[in-house]
Amino acid sequence: MTSLAKLPKTHGNGFFEVRMESIGGLGANVAGKIFAEAGVLGMGFNGVTFSSYGAEKKGTAVKTFARFCDPRQEIRIAAPVEYPHLLVIFHDRLLQTGKAVTHGVTHDTTVVVNSRHPLDQVREQVGLCGGGLGVVDAIGIAVEEKSRPNTVLLGAMTRASGFMDPEAVRKAIAGTLGHKYPKMLEGNLRAFDRGYREMQLEEYACSIKHPKEPPPRFVSPLGYENAPIGGAVVNPGNTILRDLTPSRTGYIPQFFPEDCINDGHCEYTCPDFCFTWESGVDRKGKKGMVNKGIDYRYCKGCLRCVEACPTTALRTVIEDEEYVREHTVPLLGREE
Numbered sequence: 221m222t223s224l225a226k227l228p229k230t231h232g233n234g235f236f237e238v239r240m241e242s243i244g245g246l247g248a249n250v251a252g253k254i255f256a257e258a259g260v261l262g263m264g265f266n267g268v269t270f271s272s273y274g275a276e277k278k279g280t281a282v283k284t285f286a287r288f289c290d291p292r293q294e295i296r297i298a299a300p301v302e303y304p305h306l307l308v309i310f311h312d313r314l315l316q317t318g319k320a321v322t323h324g325v326t327h328d329t330t331v332v333v334n335s336r337h338p339l340d341q342v343r344e345q346v347g348l349c350g351g352g353l354g355v356v357d358a359i360g361i362a363v364e365e366k367s368r369p370n371t372v373l374l375g376a377m378t379r380a381s382g383f384m385d386p387e388a389v390r391k392a393i394a395g396t397l398g399h400k401y402p403k404m405l406e407g408n409l410r411a412f413d414r415g416y417r418e419m420q421l422e423e424y425a426c427s428i429k430h431p432k433e434p435p436p437r438f439v440s441p442l443g444y445e446n447a448p449i450g451g452a453v454v455n456p457g458n459t460i461l462r463d464l465t466p467s468r469t470g471y472i473p474q475f476f477p478e479d480c481i482n483d484g485h486c487e488y489t490c491p492d493f494c495f496t497w498e499s500g501v502d503r504k505g506k507k508g509m510v511n512k513g514i515d516y517r518y519c520k521g522c523l524r525c526v527e528a529c530p531t532t533a534l535r536t537v538i539e540d541e542e543y544v545r546e547h548t549v550p551l552l553g554r555e556e
């Protein structure tokens with residue numbers, strides 16, 4: 221254990237607070253555990269971490285929280301972190317959901333974003349008030365090092381925290397991944413080092429353009445006096461306007477029509493009916509339904525279609541916004 225470092229800042233309650241905004245599949249929950257273990261077992265702080273997520277394993281919103289304090293202080297709080305000192309956004313697509321992921325950012329916050337875009341562009345997307353901003357291409361590094369984006373982001377958040385000892389985090393990564401996946405440890409440690417080193421980090425002065433936003437409080441318009449009768453659907457709708465783009469974790473299925481045999485395995489497998497079909501003739505001149513491609517608006521990037529495809533017509537690639545824009549094939553009858 222290293223001698224006890226000082227927390228660079230705390231709220232009035234004595235805690236340095238961290239919030240991670242993620243999508244199921246990017247590893248925020250594990251990253252939170254590793255970060256907390258490094259702070260508590262490796263550096264001697266008292267600390268806690270917990271996550272909130274839905275029933276689906278992949279593709280839905282995940283929030284992970286961590287708190288650190290002096291070892292003599294008891295932790296009697298298990299509420300979500302509203303005003304984080306360190307906010308880590310595991311994929312810049314989440315910024316499309318607006319204030320849902322950036323609420324509570326103040327001039328005391330450092331925001332770390334997994335993005336391929338330049339700092340200034342990400343700052344606009346975040347709508348940052350004064351404070352720190354770090355940007356790192358976690359998916360790109362993870363692919364190169366055959367690791368996961370969470371270890372790259374652990375490197376970035378370790379540096380952005382201003383107090384976490386990189387050696388303590390490396391040890392916690394080795395303790396977590398070394399037993400389960402020893403062959404992957406080296407790549408993950410390299411990914412951690414690159415995230416630490418390659419993150420672009422800037423401090424911005426507070427400005428009127430990026431004012432402090434209080435966390436939103438949801439107040440239900442329904443109460444015991446006006447709640448509808450149980451089981452009644454009073455507001456019918458459909459999913460035509462939904463956009464699952466922010467659910468993707470950085471990968472998409474790419475469609476190669478020249479390899480497609482139109483057997484429909486992807487269509488049966490896709491939970492969101494993303495494939496567009498038209499009647500026509502296939503490559504052998506046979507009449508039937510022909511797969512025209514993917515409507516990426518409804519694709520959550522689960523990649524089940526790639527697993528199901530018996531040919532190489534569907535392949536996993538890193539998501540590129542321009543490619544998605546140019547290759548989205550709107551589902552018949554679903555055009556806006």
Ligand code: SF4
Nearest residue numbers: 480481483484486529
């Ligand atoms: S599963 Fe593959 S080969 Fe079959 S229709 Fe879909 S893309 Fe084409």
Ligand code: SF4
Nearest residue numbers: 490519520522523525
């Ligand atoms: S990755 Fe494939 S199966 Fe999953 S939602 Fe997208 S198109 Fe459907």
